[in-house]
Amino acid sequence: MKNFLKGLLVxxxxxxxxxxxxxxxxxxxxIIELYSILIGIMIFILSTSTYQFVKTNYFTFIGISYLFVSLLDFTHTLVYKGMNIFPFVNTANYATQFWISARYLEAVSLFLSPFFIKRKLKLIPTYLGYFLYFIASLLSIFYFKNFPACYIEGFGLTTFKIASEYVISLILLLAIYNHWKNKDYFDLYVLKLLIFSIVSTIISEMFFTLYVDVYGMMNAMxxxxxxxSFYLIYMSIVETSLRSPYRTIFYEFLKESKSFKDYIEYAGIMFLILDTKGNILLINKRGEEILGYKREEIIGKNWFENFVPEEIRDELRKYFEFLIRNNAFEQEDKFKENPVKTRDGIKIIRWYNTILRDEKGKIVGVISSGEDITEKKKEEDFLKYLASVDPLTGVYNKRVGFEIFQKEMGLSLVRNSPLAVVFVDIDGLKKVNDNFGHNEGDVYIKIITEAIKKNIRKTDTLFRFGGDEFVLILPHCDRETAERIIEKILVNLKKLREELNKPYEFSFSYGIAVFYPKEDKSIDDLVREADMKMYEMKKIKNKEGE
Incomplete structure (x- = not known):
């Protein structure tokens, strides 16, 4: 639902x-150019300032390139036809020239970026190279005026401009190939964001081959x-650098980064590293506290054999092996929960898992962060229980009761078996309240419900409809069987009244409706029918008591 709402917002x-x-x-x-420029600057800031987390020159190179692409785009915005900032700008050609210059720079940078996954990036020459390209573009377009014309008033796009868009698209296709060729070095989700970004840029270039009017729809698209495309690049850096700094793209990320090791060691959540066979390679201080063992008692042991409950051990081991074999961790839900054996008993851990690779991109293990949610789970379960039961009697409340009712009707259709519904109304509750007080009235209600619960099957369900009314759902049950169950309850109520020696009768009126799969009846129809029959019984009892 959350993703759906995000999609609607976008x-x-x-x-x-x-x-x-x-x-x-x-x-x-x-507006749209300033948004893009702002995103480009954020790409630069994030990729350069978070290098200590990702430990790769790839994103640093991307960040520097998008800084200068953004500078060219900013100049493109200032000289756009109609802005009237520079008096000598009286044609759309200037803006189109800066656009082409920026797109060439972006495309070539995206193509070259994968080469810096494992190569050292010399920052000063890189900054200098991009700066010289930016200055050369300014001089070529404004001063020397030798940059090829891209737009001619009254004619539209020039052959150079259209050809350039196709050349840029070709470079971008090669950039996709270059990224895919190095896919083993990327987190799968990050790689998807990068490729979708490049594809969006190609689509953008195709639209720019079609427009004639610089204010037209093709230009807008x-x-x-x-x-x-800018936003997707930005998201790839956010995902890598901020949201999941422990999702490594490269093995050196963990092997060489002392600061990251310190972060793992003293983090407030459990960190665990397993090899491809499930053997424990690393555990942090919080992990020792949760498991209740010292590090030397944990390292080297098989996680599944020693810390996973026996009843789910094989299932989880096979699941782990499947994810390793198929490199499928990124395709799974980000968070998983499962019970873990500790010195103090079973605890529920919520995991975030991702793969680890060596310098050649080979999968060498899994890094998992785990949060102990045992107490939180108990609280959630208790709150769910409170939200599902009637506080006086402990039977299901009306909301949950009708949910079960709906489910049982569906099962009745599948099994092709009858479903009986009994509407129960406690007799004489008002008199008990009036003569002995409401507290005793509550005791009477609980006596009736406890007697019903003790004399029905495990598959049957009792819920409170409201006040002194209850509904009993009896699967695999026709009218005769339902009558026998009710009679058994009433007989036991008489015995119970004698045992408790209460000064009032224990009884209830009831009506039975039966759902057969071939009948076209709704839940409301069944409840209404059972309710009417209950009132008929109550009327007879009232006449007899007069």
Whole structure:
């Protein structure tokens, strides 16, 4: 549901941009370019400032490149036709030239970036190279005016501009190939974000081969897909650097980073590293506390043999082996919960798992962070219990009762067997309340419900409908069987009254309705029918008592 709402929000934002482009293209262009530029700057800040976490030059290179791409895009925005910031800018050609310059820089950078996964990046030459490209673009377009024309007023896009878009798209396709070729070095989710970003850029370029009017719909769609591509690059860095800093892309991340080891050791959650056979390679201080053993008692042991309850051991071991064999950890739900054997008994741990790779990209194990949610789980279970039962009698409340009723009707159809419904109304409750007080009335209600619960089958369900009314659901039960069950309850109530020596009778009126799979009856129909029959019985009793 949460993802669905996010999707609706994104769709609403994109539709708002499209509508804005139809009413005021220049405002649309400024807003969407500034968003892209802001995202580009954030990419630079995140990728360079979080290098200590990801320990790879790949994202550092990406960050530097997007800083200078953003500078070119900012210049493109300032000289866009209609902005009137520079008096000598009287044509759309300037903005289109800066656009092409920025896209070439972006495409080539994305193509080259995978080469820096394992290579050292010299920062000063890299910054200098990008800076010189930026200055060369400014001089070529503004001063020397030798940058090829990209847009001619009254004519539209030039052959150079259209050809460049196709060349840029080809470079981007090669960038996708280059990333895919190095897929073993990437977290699967991060790789998807990167590839979808490049695909969005290619789609953007295709739109920019089609427009004639710089204020037209094709131009607007191209800018929207450019924004999407920037955002996906940004998300890949956020996912790698901030949200999951312990999801390693490279083996060196754990092997060489002392600060990360310190973070693991003193983290407030359990950290565990297993090899591909499930043997424990590392556990942190919090892990020792949760398991109740010293590190030397844990390291080297098989996790499944020593810390997983026997009843789920084989299942979890096979699941672990399947995920390792198929590299499927990233395709699974991010969080898993399962019981763990500790010195103090069973505890419930909520896990976040991801794979570890060596310098060649080979899977060498799994790193898991675990939170002890045992007490939280007990609280949740207790709250669920409170929300599902009637506080006086301990039987299910009306909401849960009807949920079970619906389920049992479905099972009745599948099994092709009858389902009996008994509507119960406690006799004489008002008199008990009036003569002996409401506390005694509550005792009377509990006596009736306890007698019913003790004399029905495990498959039957009793829930409180309201006040002194209850509903009994009897699966695999026709009318005759239901009558026998009720008679048994009433007989036992008489015996119980004699044992307790209460000054009032123990009895209830009831009505039975039976659902047969071939009948077209709803839950409401069955309850109504049983309720009417109960009232008929109550009327007879009242007449007899007069």
């Amino acid at each position: 769709l609403a934002v994109l539709l708002s941009f499209i509508l804005l482009s139809r009413f005021n293209f220049l405002l649309f262009h400024v 191209g800018h929207i897909f450019k924004l999407i």
